[in-house]
Amino acid sequence: MPLPLKTIQFFLMNEIRSITKTLKVVLITFAFINCSLYSYAFNKNKIFVATTASNSTPIGKYLYLLVDKESRFNESNITNDDTAFKLQKKDIPKMDVKDGTSWLNFSVLNATQHQDLFLDIQYSNISEISLYRKIDNKLVLIQRAGNSIKPELQAQKRAFAFRLRLPPSDTGIYYLKIKSYHPLFLPMFIKDTTSLDESINSGNLIFGLYFGIILSLLLYNIFLLISTKDLSYLFYVIYLFFLGFAQVTVSGYGYTYFWPSHPDVNRYMLLLTSCTAGITGILFAIFFLRIAYYYKTFVFLFSIVIFLFFVAIIATISGNNQLGYKVIDYAQLAGGVLLILISFLIGRKGYKPAYFYLIAWTAFLAGVIVISLRNIGIVPYTTFSTYVLYLGSAIEAIFLSTALADRINSLRKEKQESQVYALKISRENETLIKEQNVVLEQKVTERTNELVSTNMQLNHTLAELKDAQTQLVEAEKMASLGQLTAGIAHEINNPINFVKSNIKPLNLDIDDVFEVVAMYRKLHNANKEIIPSLLQEVDRKQEEIDMEFVKKEIRQLIKGIEEGAERTAEIVRGLRTFSRLDEGELKVANVHEGLNSTLVLLRNSMPGYLRVEKQFNAKGDIECFPGKLNQVFMNIINNAIQAIDEKQVKQEQEWILISTVDVPGNKMQVRIKDSGIGMNEQVKHKIFEPFFTTKSVGVGTGLGMAIVFKIIEEHHGKIEVESEPGKGAEFILTLPYIHPVT
Structure with missing residues (x-):
């Protein structure tokens, strides 16, 4: 009896499935055998087998690293000694900022049906990177990229997605030459065109959503700032701007869209935007959490953190990126711990917005922790672990906006309650004032009478003080006048005494002169016979009084009297000039x-x-x-x-x-x-x-x-x-x- 058609179809399908599974096992076994033989032929390097299922598998453990600090190797001699390369033990290799050049060596077997594969490096901040393929023991440049290279010099506009030029069932040995001014995280994947496009599109979509959230919150808070004119919104708007700008720079969109023609800017911009985001975030926290009011000591600690950020900026501008990244690591660690601690402490004091801030900052730090665990291999490299920082940052921004709104509502409620209380107090005061008006009027009358009496006493006292002042001034004048009078009396007395002492000898001399004159007058009436005898008497008299001496003495006495008079006149003139009472x-x-x-x-x-x-x-x-x-x-x-x-x-x-x-x-x-x-x-x-x-x-x-x-x-x-x-x-x-x- 012939079998039914459905039964025959069922058996045929089972056989086809069995043959397909067998072929798959044979192909995979062949691939592994080929991989092993190829590994033995090429210094026994591990070979990454690219399959359809390996698109999301990082190839970090298949990478061999050589750090060339002195730049001794180049494309012509790097293949001479593969033993200098060291196999990496992590899915995602991490390298700090180093001088010189880093070389990566890896081998890939294309076990897919795709005619071409791509090396996808999901990290945007690589200064210079070149991909080479080893052909006939020589390195052939496939593509050169990096954010320190002008776009027209790059082989492909889409940075860090390198076409491997590897046909199906073919194996290739590749070298990556990397030089970067930033720390390196190298999540590297081998993907086909479809998987690569999906990865890039999903990344753009997620960042677009994140950027849309940040931009919406920024515009919303700018509107609230204009409406409320509250300084909290000003600090928050500044922080949001620099936070979004930092994420744009870290994700590589800053270089792609804002400064593609100035690749040197990217050397500094990554660290500068991170520092400014940290500084503005701390300033916002100080103002929003009212740290100076609750814990003034923490303001000093945050000042130290801000100082570290500025040190990192100065180090970066001066060209020392290695020091800048070390300093910013310490600053971010210290700042994160302090913000968690201070928001918790202030929240315990009853300040409700501090708990919103604590939740927001915890969400952001949770994203940072997941990223760190992913980088050290504890958390697997998935879409969530790749973009969790965007999620944490967005949650932080949303919660901080909520906290600000809650703070404004709390202040508005407090203001309303204060106004109600003030109105109540005002009415009570109005009643009290009315009751006190009568009493106050009586007291005002009494006080007015007291002031009138006191004013009269003050006027009397003022008059007495003026009299006392006049008496004191007159006393000073009299003291000066007394001293002046004594001096004048002594000054005038000297020349007067000199004049007085000259008068007596002058009189005696004049008497002698008059006596001689009298004797001469007798000659006019005398007889001629006695004139000679009289003349002899005159001569004897002149000799007796020494007439020449008398004349000289009279002149001296008169001159002394003249000098005394002049001296007296001088004193009188000086006194008149000094006093000038008129x-x-x-x-x-x-x-x-x-x-x-x-x-x-x-x-x-x-x-x-x-x-x-x-x-x-x-x-x-x-x-x-x-x-x-x-x-x-x-x-x-x-x-x-x-x-x-x-x-x-x-x-x-x-x-x-x-x-x-x-x-x-x-x-x-x-x-x-x-x-x-x-x-x-x-x-x-x-x-x-x-x-x-x-x-x-x-x-x-x-x-x-x-x-x-x-x-x-x-x-x-x-x-x-x-x-x-x-x-x-x-x-x-x-x-x-x-x-x-x-």
């Missing part, structure tokens, strides 16, 4: 005349060892109150005389130097310098204060220099003092030639 109004006077008259009146007070030197170089005629200005000169020069007299050890000749000179601004300076005892800084600061004196009790009123200061102010001038203990003192008076009042 000149209380502003007028033009000569300063030099005032100084000379003051010196005349003080001459009696000057000891014999004191020398006064005058150097008058100014024009001297100024608009002033002459009497008041002379009082200034009198007080200052008198103080200089007293300062010299108080010296314990005096020089052979002490001195006072009075000089005048014109200065810019249509002004003149009067300098009065002495060799007295000088004064210290404390006395200099108090010298113009009323009632301050360094003299003994009863000697001075302490108003002399205060009056001097006031008079100089009335002249719109300036008075300065330069002095040191034991080195004398110098008073510098600066006076305008034209008084501002005129």
